[in-house]
Amino acid sequence: MPNVRAQPTLRRRRLGEALRTYRREAGMSLDRATEAMGWDESKLSRIENAKARMPPQYIGKLLKLYGVTDPEIVTALIDLARDAGKQGWWRAYGDVVGLSYKDYLTLESDAESTHIYASGLIPGLLQTGAYAREIIAALAMTHTTEEVMALAEVRKMRQAILTRPDKPMKLWAVIHEAALHQRFVSYPSLMREQLRHLLDMADLPSITIQIMPLNSTPHPGMLGLFEVVRFPQPWPTVVNIENIQGGYFVEGAEDAKLFEMAFERIVAAALSVDDSRETITHLLERNTT
Structure with a gap:
């Protein structure tokens, strides 16, 4: 060979x-x-x-x-x-983690903060293990059951950057309310666990969560999910855009600035942090009954 x-x-x-x-x-x-x-x-x-x-x-x-x-x-x-030559912890998962995903995991591990708009699902950094497995199985249509389980493990391990003792990464996520109404027939309690997890994560000082209401005004996030990933100087901001085939990066300064402006407008159109928490709490209580 x-x-x-x-x-x-x-x-x-x-x-x-x-x-x-x-x-x-x-x-x-x-x-x-x-x-x-x-x-x-x-x-x-x-x-x-x-x-x-x-x-x-x-x-x-x-x-x-x-x-x-x-x-x-x-x-x-x-x-x-x-x-530069160090390999991340994800190396142990071999080819299950594709090259573009490995690149993103490297960026994320070096990042100072990330701003995410998610229209149809809970962002990966805020997902429970069960939610991650269900979502990956639904989106990664060519993966085996074993690969789905491995990718769900990778997603959970990524979340360590939010609670690392040395400078946890700051996360600001705006999630469309529609993502909070998902149902999983094979796992009726899954969404309750996920909503409760969102409330727990929102308690962390480095995490900000806002909800985009169903009756929101038009905003740039209507075009889909994106992440604005920021780094300490001198590294430039990178934007990650995802679709069913995976993610790709936008690295030009002017392009990144455009997405930063878009996120500011999304934040302005979303519910306040306090109102967002009330919305999640209300949906959790309704889901429990």
Whole structure:
């Protein structure tokens, strides 16, 4: 069996892109930068294209060459270079977790905050295990029962970022009320458990939950689910858009700004946090009777 070259990690790709951007902003050619660093002619090119590792100890010198001295940027790139080759906990699930999903899990684990609008379902970071299994089984139509169970486990393990002791990720979710009315014939108590879980999660100081009412005014979220994922400086905001085939990223600054503006309008159209809690509580009480 032929050897298969490992895919560069997302962190390595982001590091390479950042270094290329700073070099170009400095007006420096690859040849000139490589010569100044005393490297062989292809080393920097391979680093920028995520085909070679960037030793963390050289980050400061390279950035200084580019005129980048901001300590926050230097520290951020050193940290990224140090972590660039690390594989996440999801590696244990093999090919069940696709490449694009692995990339998203990497982004999510590095994120400072995420803003989510969900129109037809509870966001993955707020799902119970039972809800996750039912939803994944319904959407992942080509997966086996074993794969569905594995993906549900991955989804639950993702949620650790919301309660990690060192800087839990901040989550702001706006959920359409229609998602709270779902019914699961084979598991009548499932939605009660899910609604109760939403209330518990809303108690966490790093989590904000709003409900988009059934009688809301028109808003940009009517076009579907999206997530605005933010990072510490200098990393740019990334938008994740999902459909039945999976997710894809929008990374351009202007595009990300458009989605941030859209989320602000969605927040304005949704119920307040207190009214949202009352709505969830009311539906839970009605579901219990």
